[in-house]
Amino acid sequence: MSPRLVPARDDSVRRTDRPLTVTVDGTPVPGVAGQTLAGVLLAAGRTAWRTGRGGAPRGVFCGIGVCFDCLVTVNGERDVRACMRRARDGDAVTTQSRASAAPDAPGSAPDAPGSAPAPTPAPAPAPEQP
């Protein structure tokens, strides 16, 4: 257990915490309104939520939307950068794995951006937005 939110009561920025809950693979995880999904996951003590091609765990690396290490599925929408998306109460987060991806076909990686994943299945796709 190491990453953690600065406790609101001693935070020099004098913030207000309004709690929210997201689910991660079905398990409720508490967070605070304003946090990114990466922030919620980290503050809950999870440093990894994705597996790379070889099955190794991954979490946040760049923190600003550049490295794509932190990808998750949110409310059915794949490949959302957890560090760029603010958590909303009730968000259903599912973790992703590249381990099962067909390794050799270029562009076949399920989370390759630009090559855009197949149009997102129902329910309506939520956009990736910070």
Added chain:
Amino acid sequence: MKRRTVVVVGAGPAGLAAADGALAAGADVVLIDSADRPGGQYHRMLPQAYEARAPEAVQHGYSAFEKRVRRVLGHPRCSWWAGAEVWALERTDGAEAEAGTRPLATAHPEPATTAHPEPPATAPAEPAGARRTGPPTAPPRPEHAPPLKVHVLTPAPEPGAPRRRHVLEPDALVIATGAHDRVLPFPGWELPGVVTAGAAQALAKGERLAIGDRVVVAGTGPFLLPVAVSLLEAGSTVTEVVEAAGRARAARGWLDRPWELAAQGGKGGELAGLTGALARHRVPYRFGRAVVAARGDGRVEEVVTAAVRADWSVVPGTGRTTAVDALCVGHGFTPRLELAVAAGCALRPGPSGAPADVFVDVDDEQATSVPGVFACGEITGIAGAPAARTEGALAGWLAGGGSPYARPVAALRRSRDQGRAFARRLARAHPVGAEWHGWLRPDTVVCRCEETDFASVCAAAGDPASGEARVAKLATRAGLGPCQGRVCGPTVAELRHRLGAGEHPVDPAGHPVDPAGPGPHHRPVAVPIRLGELARPPEPPAGEHPEQPHRPAQSYLPVEESGP
């Protein structure tokens, strides 16, 4: 009379100053940033939902920043597009960007739209859509306008809906997209808990999250200082700061010619404050050492540091292991050049001369090689926020049609030149040593996305059949994963260079790339876009569909003062 329209991409120190400058010059401004609050990396703001009553507690120079944000975002001629991403720049002059950009128009037919910013907003607190006044007009584009269409995605109007597409054709474009951390690979850098220095900073400053209890901050450059101090402030124990540059070299770089530092708008004072904070917390600052490995079972548990020589070769027998639960690393910055490259802007080699160390080439007036396109901030050189602001002010003023002979321009130019001198000094004080690859093992991951290891990169470089960068890329998959080489690109380019391959590098389309060419920065799609979003036609210009205001919601406005 039709006013000049300026689109500014990026609302960091450079982009905000550019918007301010263009407004001062009398232009209409559209300020676009993918973040939902302005400030960029240096002035990363807390989420609005935190309702922080003392945000200045974690920000250097907050009051001047706040004032500027109020002035710019509350300005009646400024449209602030929060959470909006410029995903492509399309050239309309028939020319292709240096590295062979496919004209995007062929990928998605769309009606010609000349969107332009809204007329004056009356009160910034009004809901979007209520502020459009006057009939829409589509004035003829002036001759000197950049031959570009700016493709933007704006947030969905409600959760679950697709984002909206827009196409802008401004009279001038200012690119201020900043930089991201560069991290050199080492064994174990892919372990969870190893993050970039910028990530630790962004989480601490932007969300009040401390990345770990016991943290080592490592790499090179003065940026390690604010990162360590932010971590201390958030309650972490920083066990040490490990700077690969030697003490003498860094001291020469920093303490020589202090007037240059003083000219950088308070950088000297900021530095003193930061070093004072480290001293109070008794954090050792070790020069001439580098993190050469991270270890742990499923997450980082310990780091191995070693003394390194000036060329970053490891001094045998100096290894030391430290227990940590997080490691923050940064070996300088890589400019975010996708948009500049897509616009066709010429690049120039950076101070190190390394193959991937390139920046946007700008002239005395921050103009790029493409008419009507200006660049400012870290994409033109790494010199910190004050230099970025000066360049932005200059770029914005001139992009907005301000006179190059106006009195403040000369002072801005002087200050910009000091900024450039500062950038050269920084680069001299903290060069990446040539022998860093000595800490790689054959199985060390080089490309994080594709898990390409060092041995594969070596094998591809040594094999004449895959001697070309493009072939090597397909053979090793390095750079073909989700990040499209943003993280490993400079590293792979440098390794191939050192291994004797890649003297005549080619881009993914097979075009030869000159040393000042875009190389690994060539990405026709700058940010991810979904096929569904691509398939939607762009939103029509303002006024044609009153129920669909072109202007996206303003999601940040000064809370206390709502008037311009």
